[in-house]
Each structure stands twice: as C-alpha cells, then as structure tokens.
Amino acid sequence: MDDKDDLEDSGGSVGLTGCIRRVFLIVRDGLTTVANSLGLYRKYLHRPTFDPDHFVPPHDLAKSAIEQNEFLPELEDKDKDKDEEGDYLHENPTFSLLAEWQVTGSNEKSNAEMDWLVSQVFADPNFNIEDAWRFKAQRVANEIDKQQEKQQTQSRNLFLGRFKEATVPIDVPSGSTSKPARTFNIPGLYYHPLVDLLHSAFAHPLAVQFHLSPFKLFHQSESGESQWVYSEVYNSDAFIKEDDDVRNRGKNPPDNPDCKREKVVAALMFWSDSTHLTNFGTAKLWPIYMALGNLSKYIRAMPDVGALQHVAYIPSLPNSFQTELGKWHTKFSKSKSQQKDILTHCRHELMHAVWRLLLDDEFLHAYTYGIVIKCVDGIERQVYPRIFTYSADYPEKVLLATIRDKGLCPCPQCLVEKSKLDRMGLVYDMRWRVTRVRTYLWDKVTSARHWIYEKGKGIKSVFAEQYLSETSSVPTVNTFVERLGCNFDLTDMLAPDLMHELELGVWKALFTHLVRVLYAAASDGSLAHQLDERFC
Numbered sequence: 001m002d003d004k005d006d007l008e009d010s011g012g013s014v015g016l017t018g019c020i021r022r023v024f025l026i027v028r029d030g031l032t033t034v035a036n037s038l039g040l041y042r043k044y045l046h047r048p049t050f051d052p053d054h055f056v057p058p059h060d061l062a063k064s065a066i067e068q069n070e071f072l073p074e075l076e077d078k079d080k081d082k083d084e085e086g087d088y089l090h091e092n093p094t095f096s097l098l099a100e101w102q103v104t105g106s107n108e109k110s111n112a113e114m115d116w117l118v119s120q121v122f123a124d125p126n127f128n129i130e131d132a133w134r135f136k137a138q139r140v141a142n143e144i145d146k147q148q149e150k151q152q153t154q155s156r157n158l159f160l161g162r163f164k165e166a167t168v169p170i171d172v173p174s175g176s177t178s179k180p181a182r183t184f185n186i187p188g189l190y191y192h193p194l195v196d197l198l199h200s201a202f203a204h205p206l207a208v209q210f211h212l213s214p215f216k217l218f219h220q221s222e223s224g225e226s227q228w229v230y231s232e233v234y235n236s237d238a239f240i241k242e243d244d245d246v247r248n249r250g251k252n253p254p255d256n257p258d259c260k261r262e263k264v265v266a267a268l269m270f271w272s273d274s275t276h277l278t279n280f281g282t283a284k285l286w287p288i289y290m291a292l293g294n295l296s297k298y299i300r301a302m303p304d305v306g307a308l309q310h311v312a313y314i315p316s317l318p319n320s321f322q323t324e325l326g327k328w329h330t331k332f333s334k335s336k337s338q339q340k341d342i343l344t345h346c347r348h349e350l351m352h353a354v355w356r357l358l359l360d361d362e363f364l365h366a367y368t369y370g371i372v373i374k375c376v377d378g379i380e381r382q383v384y385p386r387i388f389t390y391s392a393d394y395p396e397k398v399l400l401a402t403i404r405d406k407g408l409c410p411c412p413q414c415l416v417e418k419s420k421l422d423r424m425g426l427v428y429d430m431r432w433r434v435t436r437v438r439t440y441l442w443d444k445v446t447s448a449r450h451w452i453y454e455k456g457k458g459i460k461s462v463f464a465e466q467y468l469s470e471t472s473s474v475p476t477v478n479t480f481v482e483r484l485g486c487n488f489d490l491t492d493m494l495a496p497d498l499m500h501e502l503e504l505g506v507w508k509a510l511f512t513h514l515v516r517v518l519y520a521a522a523s524d525g526s527l528a529h530q531l532d533e534r535f536c
Contacts, residue, residue, distance in 0.1 A: 039220045040229065045244055048213035049262060050377050091147075093126035163190035166357060168315065170349040172342070175331040177456035182328065184321060186350060191312035194290070194363045195371065198266060198385055201292055206307055208376045210294040212264040214239040233267050233293030233388060238492070242267075246370075246384045253369040261382045263370060267293030270311070270390045286314035288358075293388050314354050317346060331458065341459045344405075348476040351399040355479040364483060387484070390493050393500035400480075401490055402440070407472030413491040414438055415471060438491055440481045441473055448475040 031048070035041040121127060167185040174181055201207065211234040218226045233239055243265045252259040272288040288311040291300050300307045325342070326332045332339055363385070365371075370382035390400060394412075398405045401412035409415045415436040416429065423429045444467035451463040452475055458464070464475055480488055501507070518527040 035220045039222075041218055041220060042215040042235075043218065044213055044215045045240060046213060046247060048215075049379070050212055050375065052209045052211060092131055093124070093128070096144075163192060163310075163313075165190055168350060168353045168357065170346060170353050171453070172325065172329070172346060172349070173452045173456070173459070175329055175342075175456060175458060179330065179456070181453045184324070184346075186315050186317065186321065186353075188315035188318075189312065189354060189357065191354075191358060192310065193360065194268075194311070194358055194385070195366055197290060197309050197311065198366070198371070198383065199373065201266075201309065202373045202375060202383070204306065206295060206299065206305060209296065209299060210292065210375075211296075212294065212375070212381070214243050214265075216240065232296055233269070238388060239265065239267060239293065242386050246386075250382070250384055251369050252382075253365075259382060261372065261380055263382045263384060265294075266383050266385045267388045268385055269293050269388055271308075272314070272390075272392050272396055274314075274396070284316070286316065288312045288314065312354065312358060314351070317343065317350065321346075338458070345459050345474065345476070348399055348402060348474055351396075352402070352476055352479040356483065359479060359483040367484065387480070387493055389495040391495045391497050393497055397494050397497075401438070401494060402445075402474050402476045402478045403438075404472045404474055408469065409438075409472040412438065412494050438471070440478050440486075440490060441467075441471065442481065442486060444468060445473065445475055445477065449477070 029047040031042075031044040033042045033044075166189045167187045168189050169183050169185050171181050171183050202210070211232075214234045214236075217229040217231060217235045219229050220226050230236065246263050246265050250263045269291045270288060271291075272286065274284060274286040276284045289308045290311045291308050295307055299305060322343070325346075329342065332342055366383075366385055370384040372380055373383045374380050392400065395405065397412045403409070403412060406418070408418060410418050410421075414433045415438055416432055420429070420432075448464040448467045451457045451461065452459055455463065459475065467473075468475060478490065480490060480493065515528060515531075518531060519525060521527055
C-alpha cells in the first residue's frame with residue numbers, strides 16, 4: 001500500500017494518522033594515520049581536535065640520571081656550614097650541635113668522631129661556649145622531641161585542612177518489630193568532591209598529555225598484516241564505545257540546550273586499600289585514590305609526577321559505635337555470630353554511605369550533562385566523567401559488589417559456585433563466567449531490607465535469605481547502581497588487582513608450594529633449576 005492509498009482510506013484527509021518514522025543520521029569523521037617507524041598506526045572513530053603525542057620532547061621519553069634524582073633530598077656534606085635557622089633541631093644552635101653530635105656517628109667515639117666534634121661543632125660560627133655550660137642532654141632531647149611532634153601535628157593539620165570533613169550516616173536495623181531502625185553517624189571522613197578533583201586534574205601540568213579522543217592502535221608487519229594492539233585505557237573498546245555514545249547521545253545542560261562544545265570523556269580510575277601504619281597496634285588508614293585513564297599508564301604510574309589524587313580517607317567503625325550498638329540493639333549481645341553479622345552489615349553500609357557522599361548531586365549533574373572545562377589548548381569542552389575501573393583487594397571488592405565474603409558464590413563478577421572453583425581455567429568455567437554474569441538484584445535486595453528494617457527480622461533470617469542466599473548477596477543498597485542507574489555495570493568496574501591477587505595473593509602461595517614440591521622430588525635442586533631454565 002502506497003501513500004496515495006493511505007490518503008484514500010482516510011477519506012482524503014491531509015493529516016496522516018499512522019506513525020511517522022524518525023531516522024537518526026550519525027555522521028562520523030574518522031581518521032586513519034600512517035604507520036610510524038615502529039609500524040604502529042591509529043584509527044580514530046572521530047577526528048581528534050587535540051593530539052598530545054603530536055610532539056613529544058626528548059626529556060619526556062626517558063629520564064636522565066640527574067632528573068631521576070632531582071626529587072631526592074640533597075645529600076649534604078658534613079663540611080657544609082649550618083647558617084640557616086631551619087637547619088637546627090633546637091632553637092638554641094649550640095644545644096642542637098651537641099645533641100646532633102651525640103646521636104650521629106659511632107656509639108664508640110673514635111678519633112675521627114672527635115675531629116668531627118671540633119670541626120663541625122666547636123668551629124661552627126653559631127656555637128656559644130656560655131650556652132654549652134647550660135647543656136643537659138636529656139632535657140635537650142625532650143625539647144627536640146616536643147618540637148618535632150609539634151611540627152608533625154602542624155603538618156598533619158595542614159594536610160587534613162585541604163579536605164572536607166564529614167560524618168557518615170548509616171542506618172542500622174534494630175532486630176525488633178517494636179523498635180525502629182536507627183541512624184548512626186560515623187565520624188572521621190575526609191574527602192575531596194569529585195568534581196573539584198576533575199577541575200584540578202585538567203588544570204594540572206599533566207593535562208597537556210591527556211588523550212581526549214580515543215583510537216584503535218594497530219601494528220602493521222612487513223608483510224602488510226595488521227594486528228590490533230591493546231596498551232592504554234584510551235585505545236580500549238570501552239573508552240571508544242563510551243566516547244562515541246557521549247558525542248552522539250550525550251545530553252546538553254538544561255541551561256544551555258544548544259551547546260555546541262566538543263563532548264569528551266574523562267575516564268575515572270579508582271584505587272583503595274586499607275593500610276596498617278604500624279607493625280604493632282591498630283593504627284591504619286583507608287585511602288581512596290583517583291587517576292584519569294586519559295593519561296598514559298607509563299606517566300600515570302610514575303611516583304613523582306602527581307597523577308594520583310587523594311579522593312577520601314574512609315573511617316572505620318569506632319569502638320564507641322560498638323559499645324552504643326550493644327546497648328541499643330536487641331540481639332547484639334546474645335551471640336557472637338549475631339554480633340559478627342550485624343558488624344559485617346554495618347561495614348557494607350559504611351562503604352556505600354561514603355560513596356553516596358562522593359557521588360553527590362554535583363557529580364551526578366556532571367555525569368549526565370557534563371561540565372565545561374577550559375583545556376590546555378585554550379578550547380572549552382564539555383567533559384563527561386565516567387567510572388571505568390575500581391581496583392581493590394578481595395575484601396574490599398566484597399564490600400563494593402555487595403556480596404558475602406567467600407560465600408556460596410564468592411566471585412564479585414560471576415555466579416560460579418565455591419564448590420566449582422577447582423575447575424578454573426577449563427572450558428566449562430569460561431563458559432560459565434560468560435553465561436552467569438553477576439547482576440545487582442535490586443528488587444530482591446529491596447524485599448530483604450523490608451523484612452530486616454521494617455519487620456524487625458534478623459540480617460540472616462530465613463525471610464531475608466530466601467532472596468539473597470542463592471547469589472551470596474547482602475541486604476545493602478549498592479550506591480553505584482542507586483546513583484548512576486540500573487544499567488551501571490559493576491562487574492566491568494571491578495578491575496583485577498594484580499598485586500593482591502597474584503604477586504601477594506594466592507599465586508604467590510601456590511608457586512611457593514610448587515617449588516617446595518620440586519625440591520621434595522629432587523633434593524639436589526635439579527627440577528627447580530629446570531624450571532628456572534624454562535623461564536630464563
């Protein structure tokens with residue numbers, strides 16, 4: 001039936017009652033570069049407006065020995081006079097010179113030590129013999145300790161003063177139908193707003209090396225065959241797909257619906273790891289760091305360039321919280337297993353409450369509509385932040401993925417059962433990982449929380465377990481899904497942590513065991529040497 005028949009059937013009416021087809025025409029201005037001397041060339045889906053690799057000065061390709069040592073403290077010669085006031089440990093130069101001579105050098109003072117005493121202490125222009133008569137070693141040592149402690153406190157306060165401080169509210173169920181849930185405020189969160197860090201990153205000198213247009217990298221052999229090369233975040237499929245989606249379907253801000261600025265992606269990469277500060281005691285820090293995947297990993301991983309930014313320091317549940325919980329919760333003191341379940345639930349709630357503060361409304365506005373940032377080439381662009389990776393060890397992945405630690409399905413990314421972990425690497429295992437990908441069960445978590453928070457049932461009661469036990473889920477609302485949308489993929493965000501999972505994790509223990517087996521089978525070490533030869 002053609003358009004004329006349509007008009008006749010409608011009684012000759014001019015207006016058509018049928019659906020009007022809408023066609024979206026997406027035009028891409030791609031670019032393929034020529035191969036360089038190494039046979040590498042790029043394919044851009046969208047023609048780049050800024051290429052940080054257009055010119056790379058020699059000093060950015062490799063660091064000389066002098067440049068590598070420029071960040072190290074200068075090794076001062078002992079013959080250097082201490083004329084500056086800041087060089088002395090004590091406000092009295094004479095006391096400082098004598099105290100420093102006492103704690104340096106050998107415990108048994110030799111002729112050389114005595115010569116150093118004369119040349120560096122007595123001969124110092126600031127040495128005063130009258131002050132030396134008043135010198136008491138223990139008193140001066142105590143005064144120096146107090147002064148250094150004061151300086152450390154000032155430095156710590158200055159560092160923390162750059163952060164915002166907040167308390168983290170978490171909702172704790174009462175375990176009783178007659179008592180409603182209660183909000184506890186956990187103190188000690190220090191954080192930077194993510195949008196502020198994004199502005200800071202683009203204002204950093206390293207921004208001149210940001211890749212704002214992703215590309216596919218290929219290697220062309222001498223025979224003319226091309227092979228896809230994976231090396232950076234900005235030449236990955238994920239970045240290219242996200243960039244194409246933002247450029248073609250990214251929303252303009254409501255206050256500027258006709259915005260014509262170029263739309264680019266800021267690839268956010270996060271790391272966190274709870275760290276003990278001492279070999280003994282309980283002092284620890286739980287930092288979150290952020291870097292941008294727009295920067296090359298070879299630059300990003302250098303310790304002296306400042307590519308990583310402090311996002312936050314996550315607080316721990318204080319002892320006072322447990323004391324108050326024991327007085328208020330009806331079931332907390334009944335058994336150790338219930339105490340463990342409640343505290344584990346509170347740690348899940350704390351982690352996601354912290355991220356609920358970080359993923360604030362300002363960040364969500366930037367996530368949806370982008371933020372205007374003037375880049376290093378002087379051009380204003382609409383920058384859309386996207387979370388690409390979050391690297392953490394297994395205990396933290398359990399918190400982030402809102403699953404149970406080593407539960408029935410212990411993997412944060414798939415639903416493989418613990419009883420089938422021995423099949424890792426087999427075809428069956430690889431197929432299972434693809435077909436049984438873990439997804440966040442919003443409806444089931446909501447139902448479980450209804451029984452726990454409103455009906456007063458236990459966290460691991462049968463009423464909650466009927467929804468959660470099969471997938472080893474926990475009754476915590478996942479902030480990433482809640483704030484960024486149900487389509488946000490947690491499994492793609494949780495990147496492998498090579499240090500904890502391989503270098504310091506299970507593989508290290510397994511390899512140590514294998515080496516012991518080789519020595520047990522051949523005590524002369526011949527099998528171990530054969531293993532070494534295979535990997536030389």
